[in-house]
Every structure is written in structure tokens, then in C-alpha cells.
């Protein structure tokens with residue numbers, strides 16, 4: 004059986020293409036170089052200034068982050084537009100070389116002294132970040148020249164992984180280099196220098212990564228000069244924010260996501276802005292400590308992203324998003340209160356995990372619930388808003404910390420802002436206060452986001468969470484009203500299996516085959532369908548599909564399908580589930596999301612809300628999506644077209660894309676099947692998937708051992 008998730012398909016696929024592999028190696032090296040430079044320069048900034056005061060050190064470190072981010076705020080649109088006009092291969096090579104030279108110039112200046120050390124470091128970092136900004140769109144635009152169109156998504160995912168995946172590698176490398184430097188210092192006095200010696204190894208290696216990347220790309224003749232048909236347009240930050248808010252800000256979900264993201268990135272900005280200073284002054288960790296904590300963030304992020312949803316599979320995504328941000332406040336506050344490097348490193352992993360969970364849930368929610376029309380703008384809006392928030396917080400946090408340290412230092416009579424509480428001593432208490440403030444912001448905004456997006460009002464949070472952890476989520480709100488289960492409080496015991504897909508995909512055939520197979524295996528099965536499985540439903544079906552009603556208002560359509568569904572769930576599905584029956588339905592809720600949402604282009608979220616009431620939150624245990632190009636499906640039809648089938652091809656294309664998006668947003672709950680294949684083959688794949696979910700598993704050879712069939716109920 005293969006669950007066809009767009010994330011899991013043929014991972015090695017694109018890397019088998021030699022030219023793409025080379026570009027990918029170059030990209031990885033460049034990204035590694037970018038991260039390494041951030042680590043080296045933050046360390047250097049502190050080494051150059053921290054001897055005067057911790058506050059000055061903190062500010063200098065903030066300056067590194069600002070010079071790194073400022074170019075993307077100022078020059079983002081320009082870089083995209085320019086990359087479109089230049090020879091891509093030479094752009095990549097040129098900006099790699101530029102970055103190599105700039106990073107070499109920093110340690111060189113420390114020795115030769117051609118400019119003020121700190122000033123030159125900022126100038127070089129600013130210019131190198133500008134170079135990265137021009138480099139990235141040229142790289143992105145080159146990818147389509149190297150891979151097949153259907154591999155593009157995979158290639159992009161791989162690129163994204165490299166951009167962030169190299170961060171922990173850089174952090175570990177930096178830690179190792181710090182240790183090597185310490186060893187070398189015994190033999191070579193240069194490396195013993197507390198300023199220039201400390202980071203030069205990292206900066207030399209940094210320059211080397213860019214040189215190797217340049218050489219690798221230079222040999223890639225396949226990268227075309229440019230692709231005139233595909234201009235890259237990057238909206239300015241201000242415009243993306245304004246337009247995005249105007250289009251997407253109306254929706255409660257987007258507002259919830261925005262508030263949550265601002266909270267998360269404000270807290271993240273605090274960590275980034277003052278992390279080094281805090282580690283240095285209060286935790287007593289040098290560059291190696293900084294490397295460890297930096298790596299810990301990414302270890303946490305990766306863990307949160309990959310395990311978070313698996314562990315909390317049944318929990319509402321919308322609840323999880325705000326909750327993970329609010330919960331992140333706890334490790335953050337503890338980081339402020341417990342000044343111990345080892346403890347902080349562990350807490351940072353937890354913090355990263357919360358951020359990772361928030362990231363994937365936020366992404367999934369936008370992917371699945373924001374409709375096609377506004378999704379691009381929503382992403383652009385969020386990315387721009389995040390940049391501005393991060394930038395502001397990184398700039399302000401060190402200033403605030405210095406201010407608090409100075410004020411409290413003056414009050415208690417310690418110049419540096421050192422405060423002792425019992426046995427614990429806070430080297431520069433302003434840092435702790437600012438981290439605590441970050442925690443408060445995360446908590447408050449996380450909770451607001453939770454309130455805005457909560458899709459299970461009235462369902463208590465803690466039991467809901469514990470239920471999800473045990474793999475038995477509580478029924479949704481209104482479940483009781485829509486038809487209680489047998490004993491009125493336990494979730495239904497049966498299984499709900501849904502078949503979805505476009506016209507003529509073979510859903511009904513497969514639903515029938517599955518019902519027959521299950522019955523043969525001794526299960527109590529109810530085969531049903533939408534619309535029209537109840538008396539009222541049959542009338543609604545006739546109204547809905549009659550071509551005489553062409554031009555029916557889209558919302559009337561949504562509500563009529565929802566009315567049919569409410570009746571279906573209450574009168575047919577829930578009572579059957581409560582009896583322990585396996586319900587196989589030909590179409591369910593997702594048809595409304597795909598046909599009325601994607602097809603009629605109505606907001607998904609609102610359709611979901613209406614259907615939430617209709618179904619009382621009842622979601623299938625597994626949905627089979629029979630995927631087929633619409634033209635093929637409509638040709639299979641023997642009779643004349645009904646009202647929906649008569650819609651134009653574009654409508655059906657949107658429906659198909661809508662279904663596929665729903666499936667990719669929740670791969671655990673869907674099995675996407677290529678409906679062009681032999682029905683027998685498809686049916687076997689479906690049986691294999693169902694077998695895994697049956698309360699009493701059907702042995703693979705069940706067909707042969709008749710008489711010993713598992714039976715749920717007599």
C-alpha cells in the first residue's frame with residue numbers, strides 16, 4: 004500500500020538528476036555559509052564590544068542581526084526583478100565570489116586594520132546579505148530549468164529543507180571550530196587573540212563554502228540565461244502587508260494565524276536579539292555555548308515539525324496552533340529565571356519544538372483552509388509581517404535589556420545590572436526581564452489566537468488534549484445534538500469511511516466493492532451516499548441536480564448540501580456508528596469543500612463552519628480520494644449531464660485541485676488513489692488500508708479461512 008502524500012513521494016527522485024544535485028550542493032554550501040557567518044559575526048561583535056559593558060555587547064550583537072535582515076526589507080522587490088534580467092549562472096557565481104571576498108575581508112581587517120573593526124564588520128555583513136538577496140531568486144528561478152515540471156514541488160521542498168536544515172549543521176560546526184581554535188591557540192599565538200583569533204577559522208571556512216559553491220555552479224551550463232516567460236515579481240514589503248491584510252484579514256482564521264505568528268516571532272526575536280549576550284554574561288558560555296544553544300533551537304524545531312502532529316494526530320489543528328505558542332511561554336519564562344547553560348539548552352529544545360508545531364500547523368491551516376484566490380497573498384503578507392516584527396524586536400530587545408540593566412543597576416548599586424537572588428546570580432538582569440516580557444507576549448498572543456480560531460467551542464481543553472494523546476479525541480461540539488452515541492457520552496464505536504472524487508472516478512463502484520468485502524469478512528456494514536440518502540435528502544438531491552436550476556445561488560447550494568448532510572448524519576450515520584457498524588459513504592463533507600469551496604470559489608472556512616453544525620464535527624476515519632483528470636471522468640459517463648456535471652472544464656479542474664489540497668493537508672486521513680488504474684488493483688489497495696484500521700484486524704489470508712471471520716457484533 005502506498006499513501007500517496009505529496010511530501011513523501013520519491014525523495015531521491017530529483018537528486019538523481021546530476022545538474023540539480025550540483026545546484027543543490029551549491030545551495031547547501033551557501034546556506035551553511037550564511038548561518039556560519041551569523042554565528043561568527045555575533046560572537047565577534049560581542050568580543051569587540053563586550054569588554055566595555057554587557058549592554059554594549061548586546062547592542063553590537065543586535066546590529067549583526069539587523070545588518071543581516073535590513074537588505075531584505077529594503078531591497079527585496081528590486082532583487083527579484085533584477086534576478087530576472089541577468090544571466091542566472093553568472094549571477095550565482097558573482098554573488099558567491101562577492102560573499103567569499105567580504106567574509107575574508109573581516110578577519111583580514113582585524114589584522115591589517117584598514118577600517119574600524121566593528122564598522123567594517125557591519126558593512127561587510129550588510130553587503131553580503133545584499134548579495135544573498137540577489138543570489139536566492141536567481142537560484143530559485145534556475146530550478147525549473149533543471150527538473151521536470153512535476154518534480155518542481157519536490158525540488159522546492161528540498162531547497163527549503165536545505166535553507167533551514169543547514170542551520171544546526173553550521174551551529175555544530177561552529178562549536179567544533181571553537182574547540183579547534185582553543186587547541187590551536189596553544190601553538191599559534193594568532194588563534195589565542197581574544198578578538199581576531201576567536202572567529203577567524205569560522206570566517207575562513209565560511210569564505211571557502213562560497214568559493215566551492217561558485218565553482219560548482221560555474222560548471223552548470225544547463226542553467227539557462229533566463230526564462231522570459233516567467234517573470235518573478237516580488238511585491239514590496241509594505242504592499243504585501245497592506246494587500247494581504249485587506250484580502251485575507253477578513254477571515255477569522257487568518258487573523259488568528261497572524262496574531263499567533265506575531266507572538267511567536269516576537270518571542271523568537273527576543274531569543275535571537277539577546278541570546279548571545281545572555282549566554283555570555285549570565286550563563287558563562289562562550290562561542291561554544293552559543294553554538295550549542297543555536298543547534299538546540301533547530302533540534303527542537305525539527306522534532307516539533309516531525310513528531311508534533313504525529314503524537315497529537317487527532318487534536319484540532321486550529322486549537323493546536325495558538326496553544327503551542329502560548330505553551331512556548333513556559334520554557335521561555337524558565338529560561339529567563341534559571342541561569343544555567345545546560346538547563347537552558349534543554350529548555351531551548353522544548354521551545355523549538357513548540358515553535359515547530361506552531362509552524363507546521365499554521366502552514367497546514369493556511370494550505371487547507373485559505374482558498375486558492377487569497378492563499379498567495381496570505382503567504383506574502385505573513386512572510387512580510389514576520390520580517391517586520393522580527394526586525395523590530397531584534398533591534399529593540401537589546402536596547403530594552405540595556406535600559407533595564409542600567410536602571411536596575413543604578414537602583415541596587417551594581418553598575419553592570421548584576422542582581423543576586425539567594426544563591427542565583429543574574430549577570431545583567433535586563434536580559435532576564437526582556438526574555439520574561441517575550442514570554443508574556445507569546446502567552447497573551449497565543450491565547451488570543453487560540454480564542455480566534457477555536458473550532459471546538461464548549462469542548463474542554465485538557466480532556467480534549469489528553470484524549471488526543473491517547474489517540475481517542477473527544478467528539479466535536481454539538482455532537483450530542485446531532486445524534487448522541489449509544490450511551491450518550493462515548494464517541495461512536497463504528498468506523499466512518501468516505502469515498503471522494505470528481506465525476507466518473509469510480510467512487511460508487513469502489514464503495515460497493517469495499518462494502519461487499521467487509522460484509523464477506525463478517526462486518527456489519529452500512530453503504531450510503533450523499534446527497535439523497537434520506538427521504539428529505541432525496542428531494543434535495545432532485546432539486547440540486549436538476550439542470551432546470553442552473554444558476555442556483557452558490558450559498559443556496561452550500562446550504563442545501565449541508566441540510567442533506569445534517570439529516571444524513573443524524574438519521575443514518577450516527578445511529579449506525581453507535582451500533583458499531585462500519586459506514587461506507589459515497590461522498591461526504593469534502594465534496595462540499597471541493598465543489599462549493601474550490602469549484603464555486605467560496606471561502607472554505609465558512610463552508611466548514613456551516614458543515615460543522617450539520618455534522619456535529621463528525622469526520623471520517625479514512626477518506627479515499629479517487630483522483631482522475633476531469634476530462635477522462637466526464638467521458639466515462641453514460642447518461643446525460645446533471646447540473647454539476649454540466650459545469651465547464653475549469654470548474655472541474657478546480658474541484659480536482661481542491662480535493663488534492665485537502666488530502667495533502669491531512670495525509671494521515673486520506674488515501675489518494677490514481678483512478679485511471681485497474682479497479683481490481685485499486686480495490687486491493689483500499690482493502691489493505693482499511694484492514695489496518697479495523698477494530699479487529701482481518702488477517703491478510705482472511706478470504707481463505709472462512710468460518711473464523713472476526714465479527715464485531717452479532
Ligand code: TMP
Nearest residue numbers: 533534564590591594595598599647648
Ligand atoms: P453523485 O453524482 O456522486 O451522486 O453526486 C452528485 C453531485 O453533487 C456531484 O456532481 C457532486 C455534487 N456535490 C456537491 O457539489 N457538493 C456536495 O457536498 C456533494 C455531497 C455533492
